[in-house]
Amino acid sequence: MRSLKKFSIVLLAILGISLLLYGCTGYDDNLQKVGMLVEHSVHDNAWSKEGYQGLRTINEELDTEVYYKEGIQTKQEVIEAVEEFANNGVNLVFGHSNTYGKYFVEIAPSYPEMHFVYFNGGEFGEDVTSLNFNSHAMGFFAGMVAGKMTDTDEVAVIGAFEWQPEIEGFYEGVKYQNPTANVHIRYVNSWNDTKKAMRLYEQMRDENADVFYPTGDLYSAQVLKEVSEDGLYGIGYVTDQSSIDEEQVLTSTVQHVSDLYVRITEKFNESKLRGGVLTFDFQDGVISMGEFSPDIPEDFQEKMNGAIESYEETDLLPNEQ
Template identity: 45%
Template sequence: MVGLLVEDTIDDQGWNRKAYEGLLNIHSNLDVDVVLEEGVNSEQKAHRRIKELVDGGVNLIFGHGHAFAEYFSTIHNQYPDVHFVSFNGEVKGENITSLHFEGYAMGYFGGMVAASMSETHKVGVIAAFPWQPEVEGFVDGAKYMNESEAFVRYVGEWTDADKALELFQELQKEQVDVFYPAGDGYHVPVVEAIKDQGDFAIGYVGDQADLGGSTILTSTVQHVDDLYVLVAKRFQEGKLESGNLYYDFQDGVVSLGEFSSVVPDEVREQITDAISTYIQTGQFPHEEER
């Protein structure tokens, strides 16, 4: 039996929603009973929900986010027959695993697309936290494409839409015309504002082409739902490793999304070729040219 803990709600059209879709896929593809718990936003709540899940027969628990790595690290030894899985945190020990998306690459290729479509040669990232590797990747990809200047601003949390919109307005004053709202809890209102202003955006986590029409040039997609099934299947087979596991384009769980109709064919081809080379060799365009 599989349980899922999320910090907020699954109605965010992003990170948490993808987790819920992954949970449903586990239920349908692996014929396993599943349980969802929303609003688990503190260690105390996490510990209480974990006890309830274990008492109900759950033996694989996903905590969908960085914070759960810490929560699980303090309690996993109390439940040796349960495997705990979190995202993007550092863990060690038996029966605990942290899954990491290699965000640098998706940010890099997103930055290439953004720079190719910027008329001002100024692009901007509205990120949640400095530790997000996709931020550095976006900056490097934009710089490689045409030496575009990349501005980075941090919201300080995943869900503060008001702060994110303030930062959007701040970046507009810097003449930024392509934006990367890299935060699952605020990307929707930011994309709406970008669309209203006639600028462009790079989608985040899911393929967000349906949010903004031609406004979304492409999206940096983490196929969280597919990874959930992969991990649950490995657990069923007794093959799920403890510790920190890393996934990238080569594993089929990171990709770019659909291209907007306004992105020229030559840009699409350049980006597609660069991704193909990266999958085969692990090299980025700036590394090939050294």
């Protein structure tokens, strides 16, 4: 069985966090301990790192023990991990992938003392909540930037899966800003297949694409590094990836996953979390655009900021107004 990872008092001491903050977890409300399941490693990619950071923040700010288990992919592995969580007093479980939805719905009735949370799915139950990012809008704004900054009128998406709303949003944003631009879309059919993503990048680069939006957890950074080396433009994904190249990375579509972890945990502790499908967007403060490249004209940066503010106020994208 894969080992259960726990942030203990010893770990807190190593991290330089005051032991006085740890103390007793004597909550008057619902929260006892928190667990998280990840399919691979918490250090694999930007998405996993954000979840891990969310768990650390819960540990530090909410003064509760947290656990995580890596490499949990099959139903049997989920069952064993949840049973281990239960034996350790965990009553709030995060599954850091849409894969966990169907498993959580099946096993939740056997753990009435637990609430289960996962991401980006439509399955739910009385004690199962799905958290969804409304990523269509962030894709739209990324598309506007790409449509503005392309010199060849050829832009490209290296998508993980066809169902990603940000891809459709990106297409619409490009066409809104630059109707003459062509949008090349190809799919890796994986969040993590960097080799295939790089092959697709090379193919579309050879087709004269000069702005790229890689929408996959593990391969996004690698594609952007290659974009930088080739003197082309890219748009970051999940986190602000401007540190790769502050000029060639035009902006990023940022999902503040760790903040959402804390918000949901607080909601559970206050007895306000219900089973269902919850959707979050710019208006909720958990999606934003990253830093703009200095290569983007200042007047267009102002236009983008105005469009985002208008969307936050009206729920209408520029092409809907």
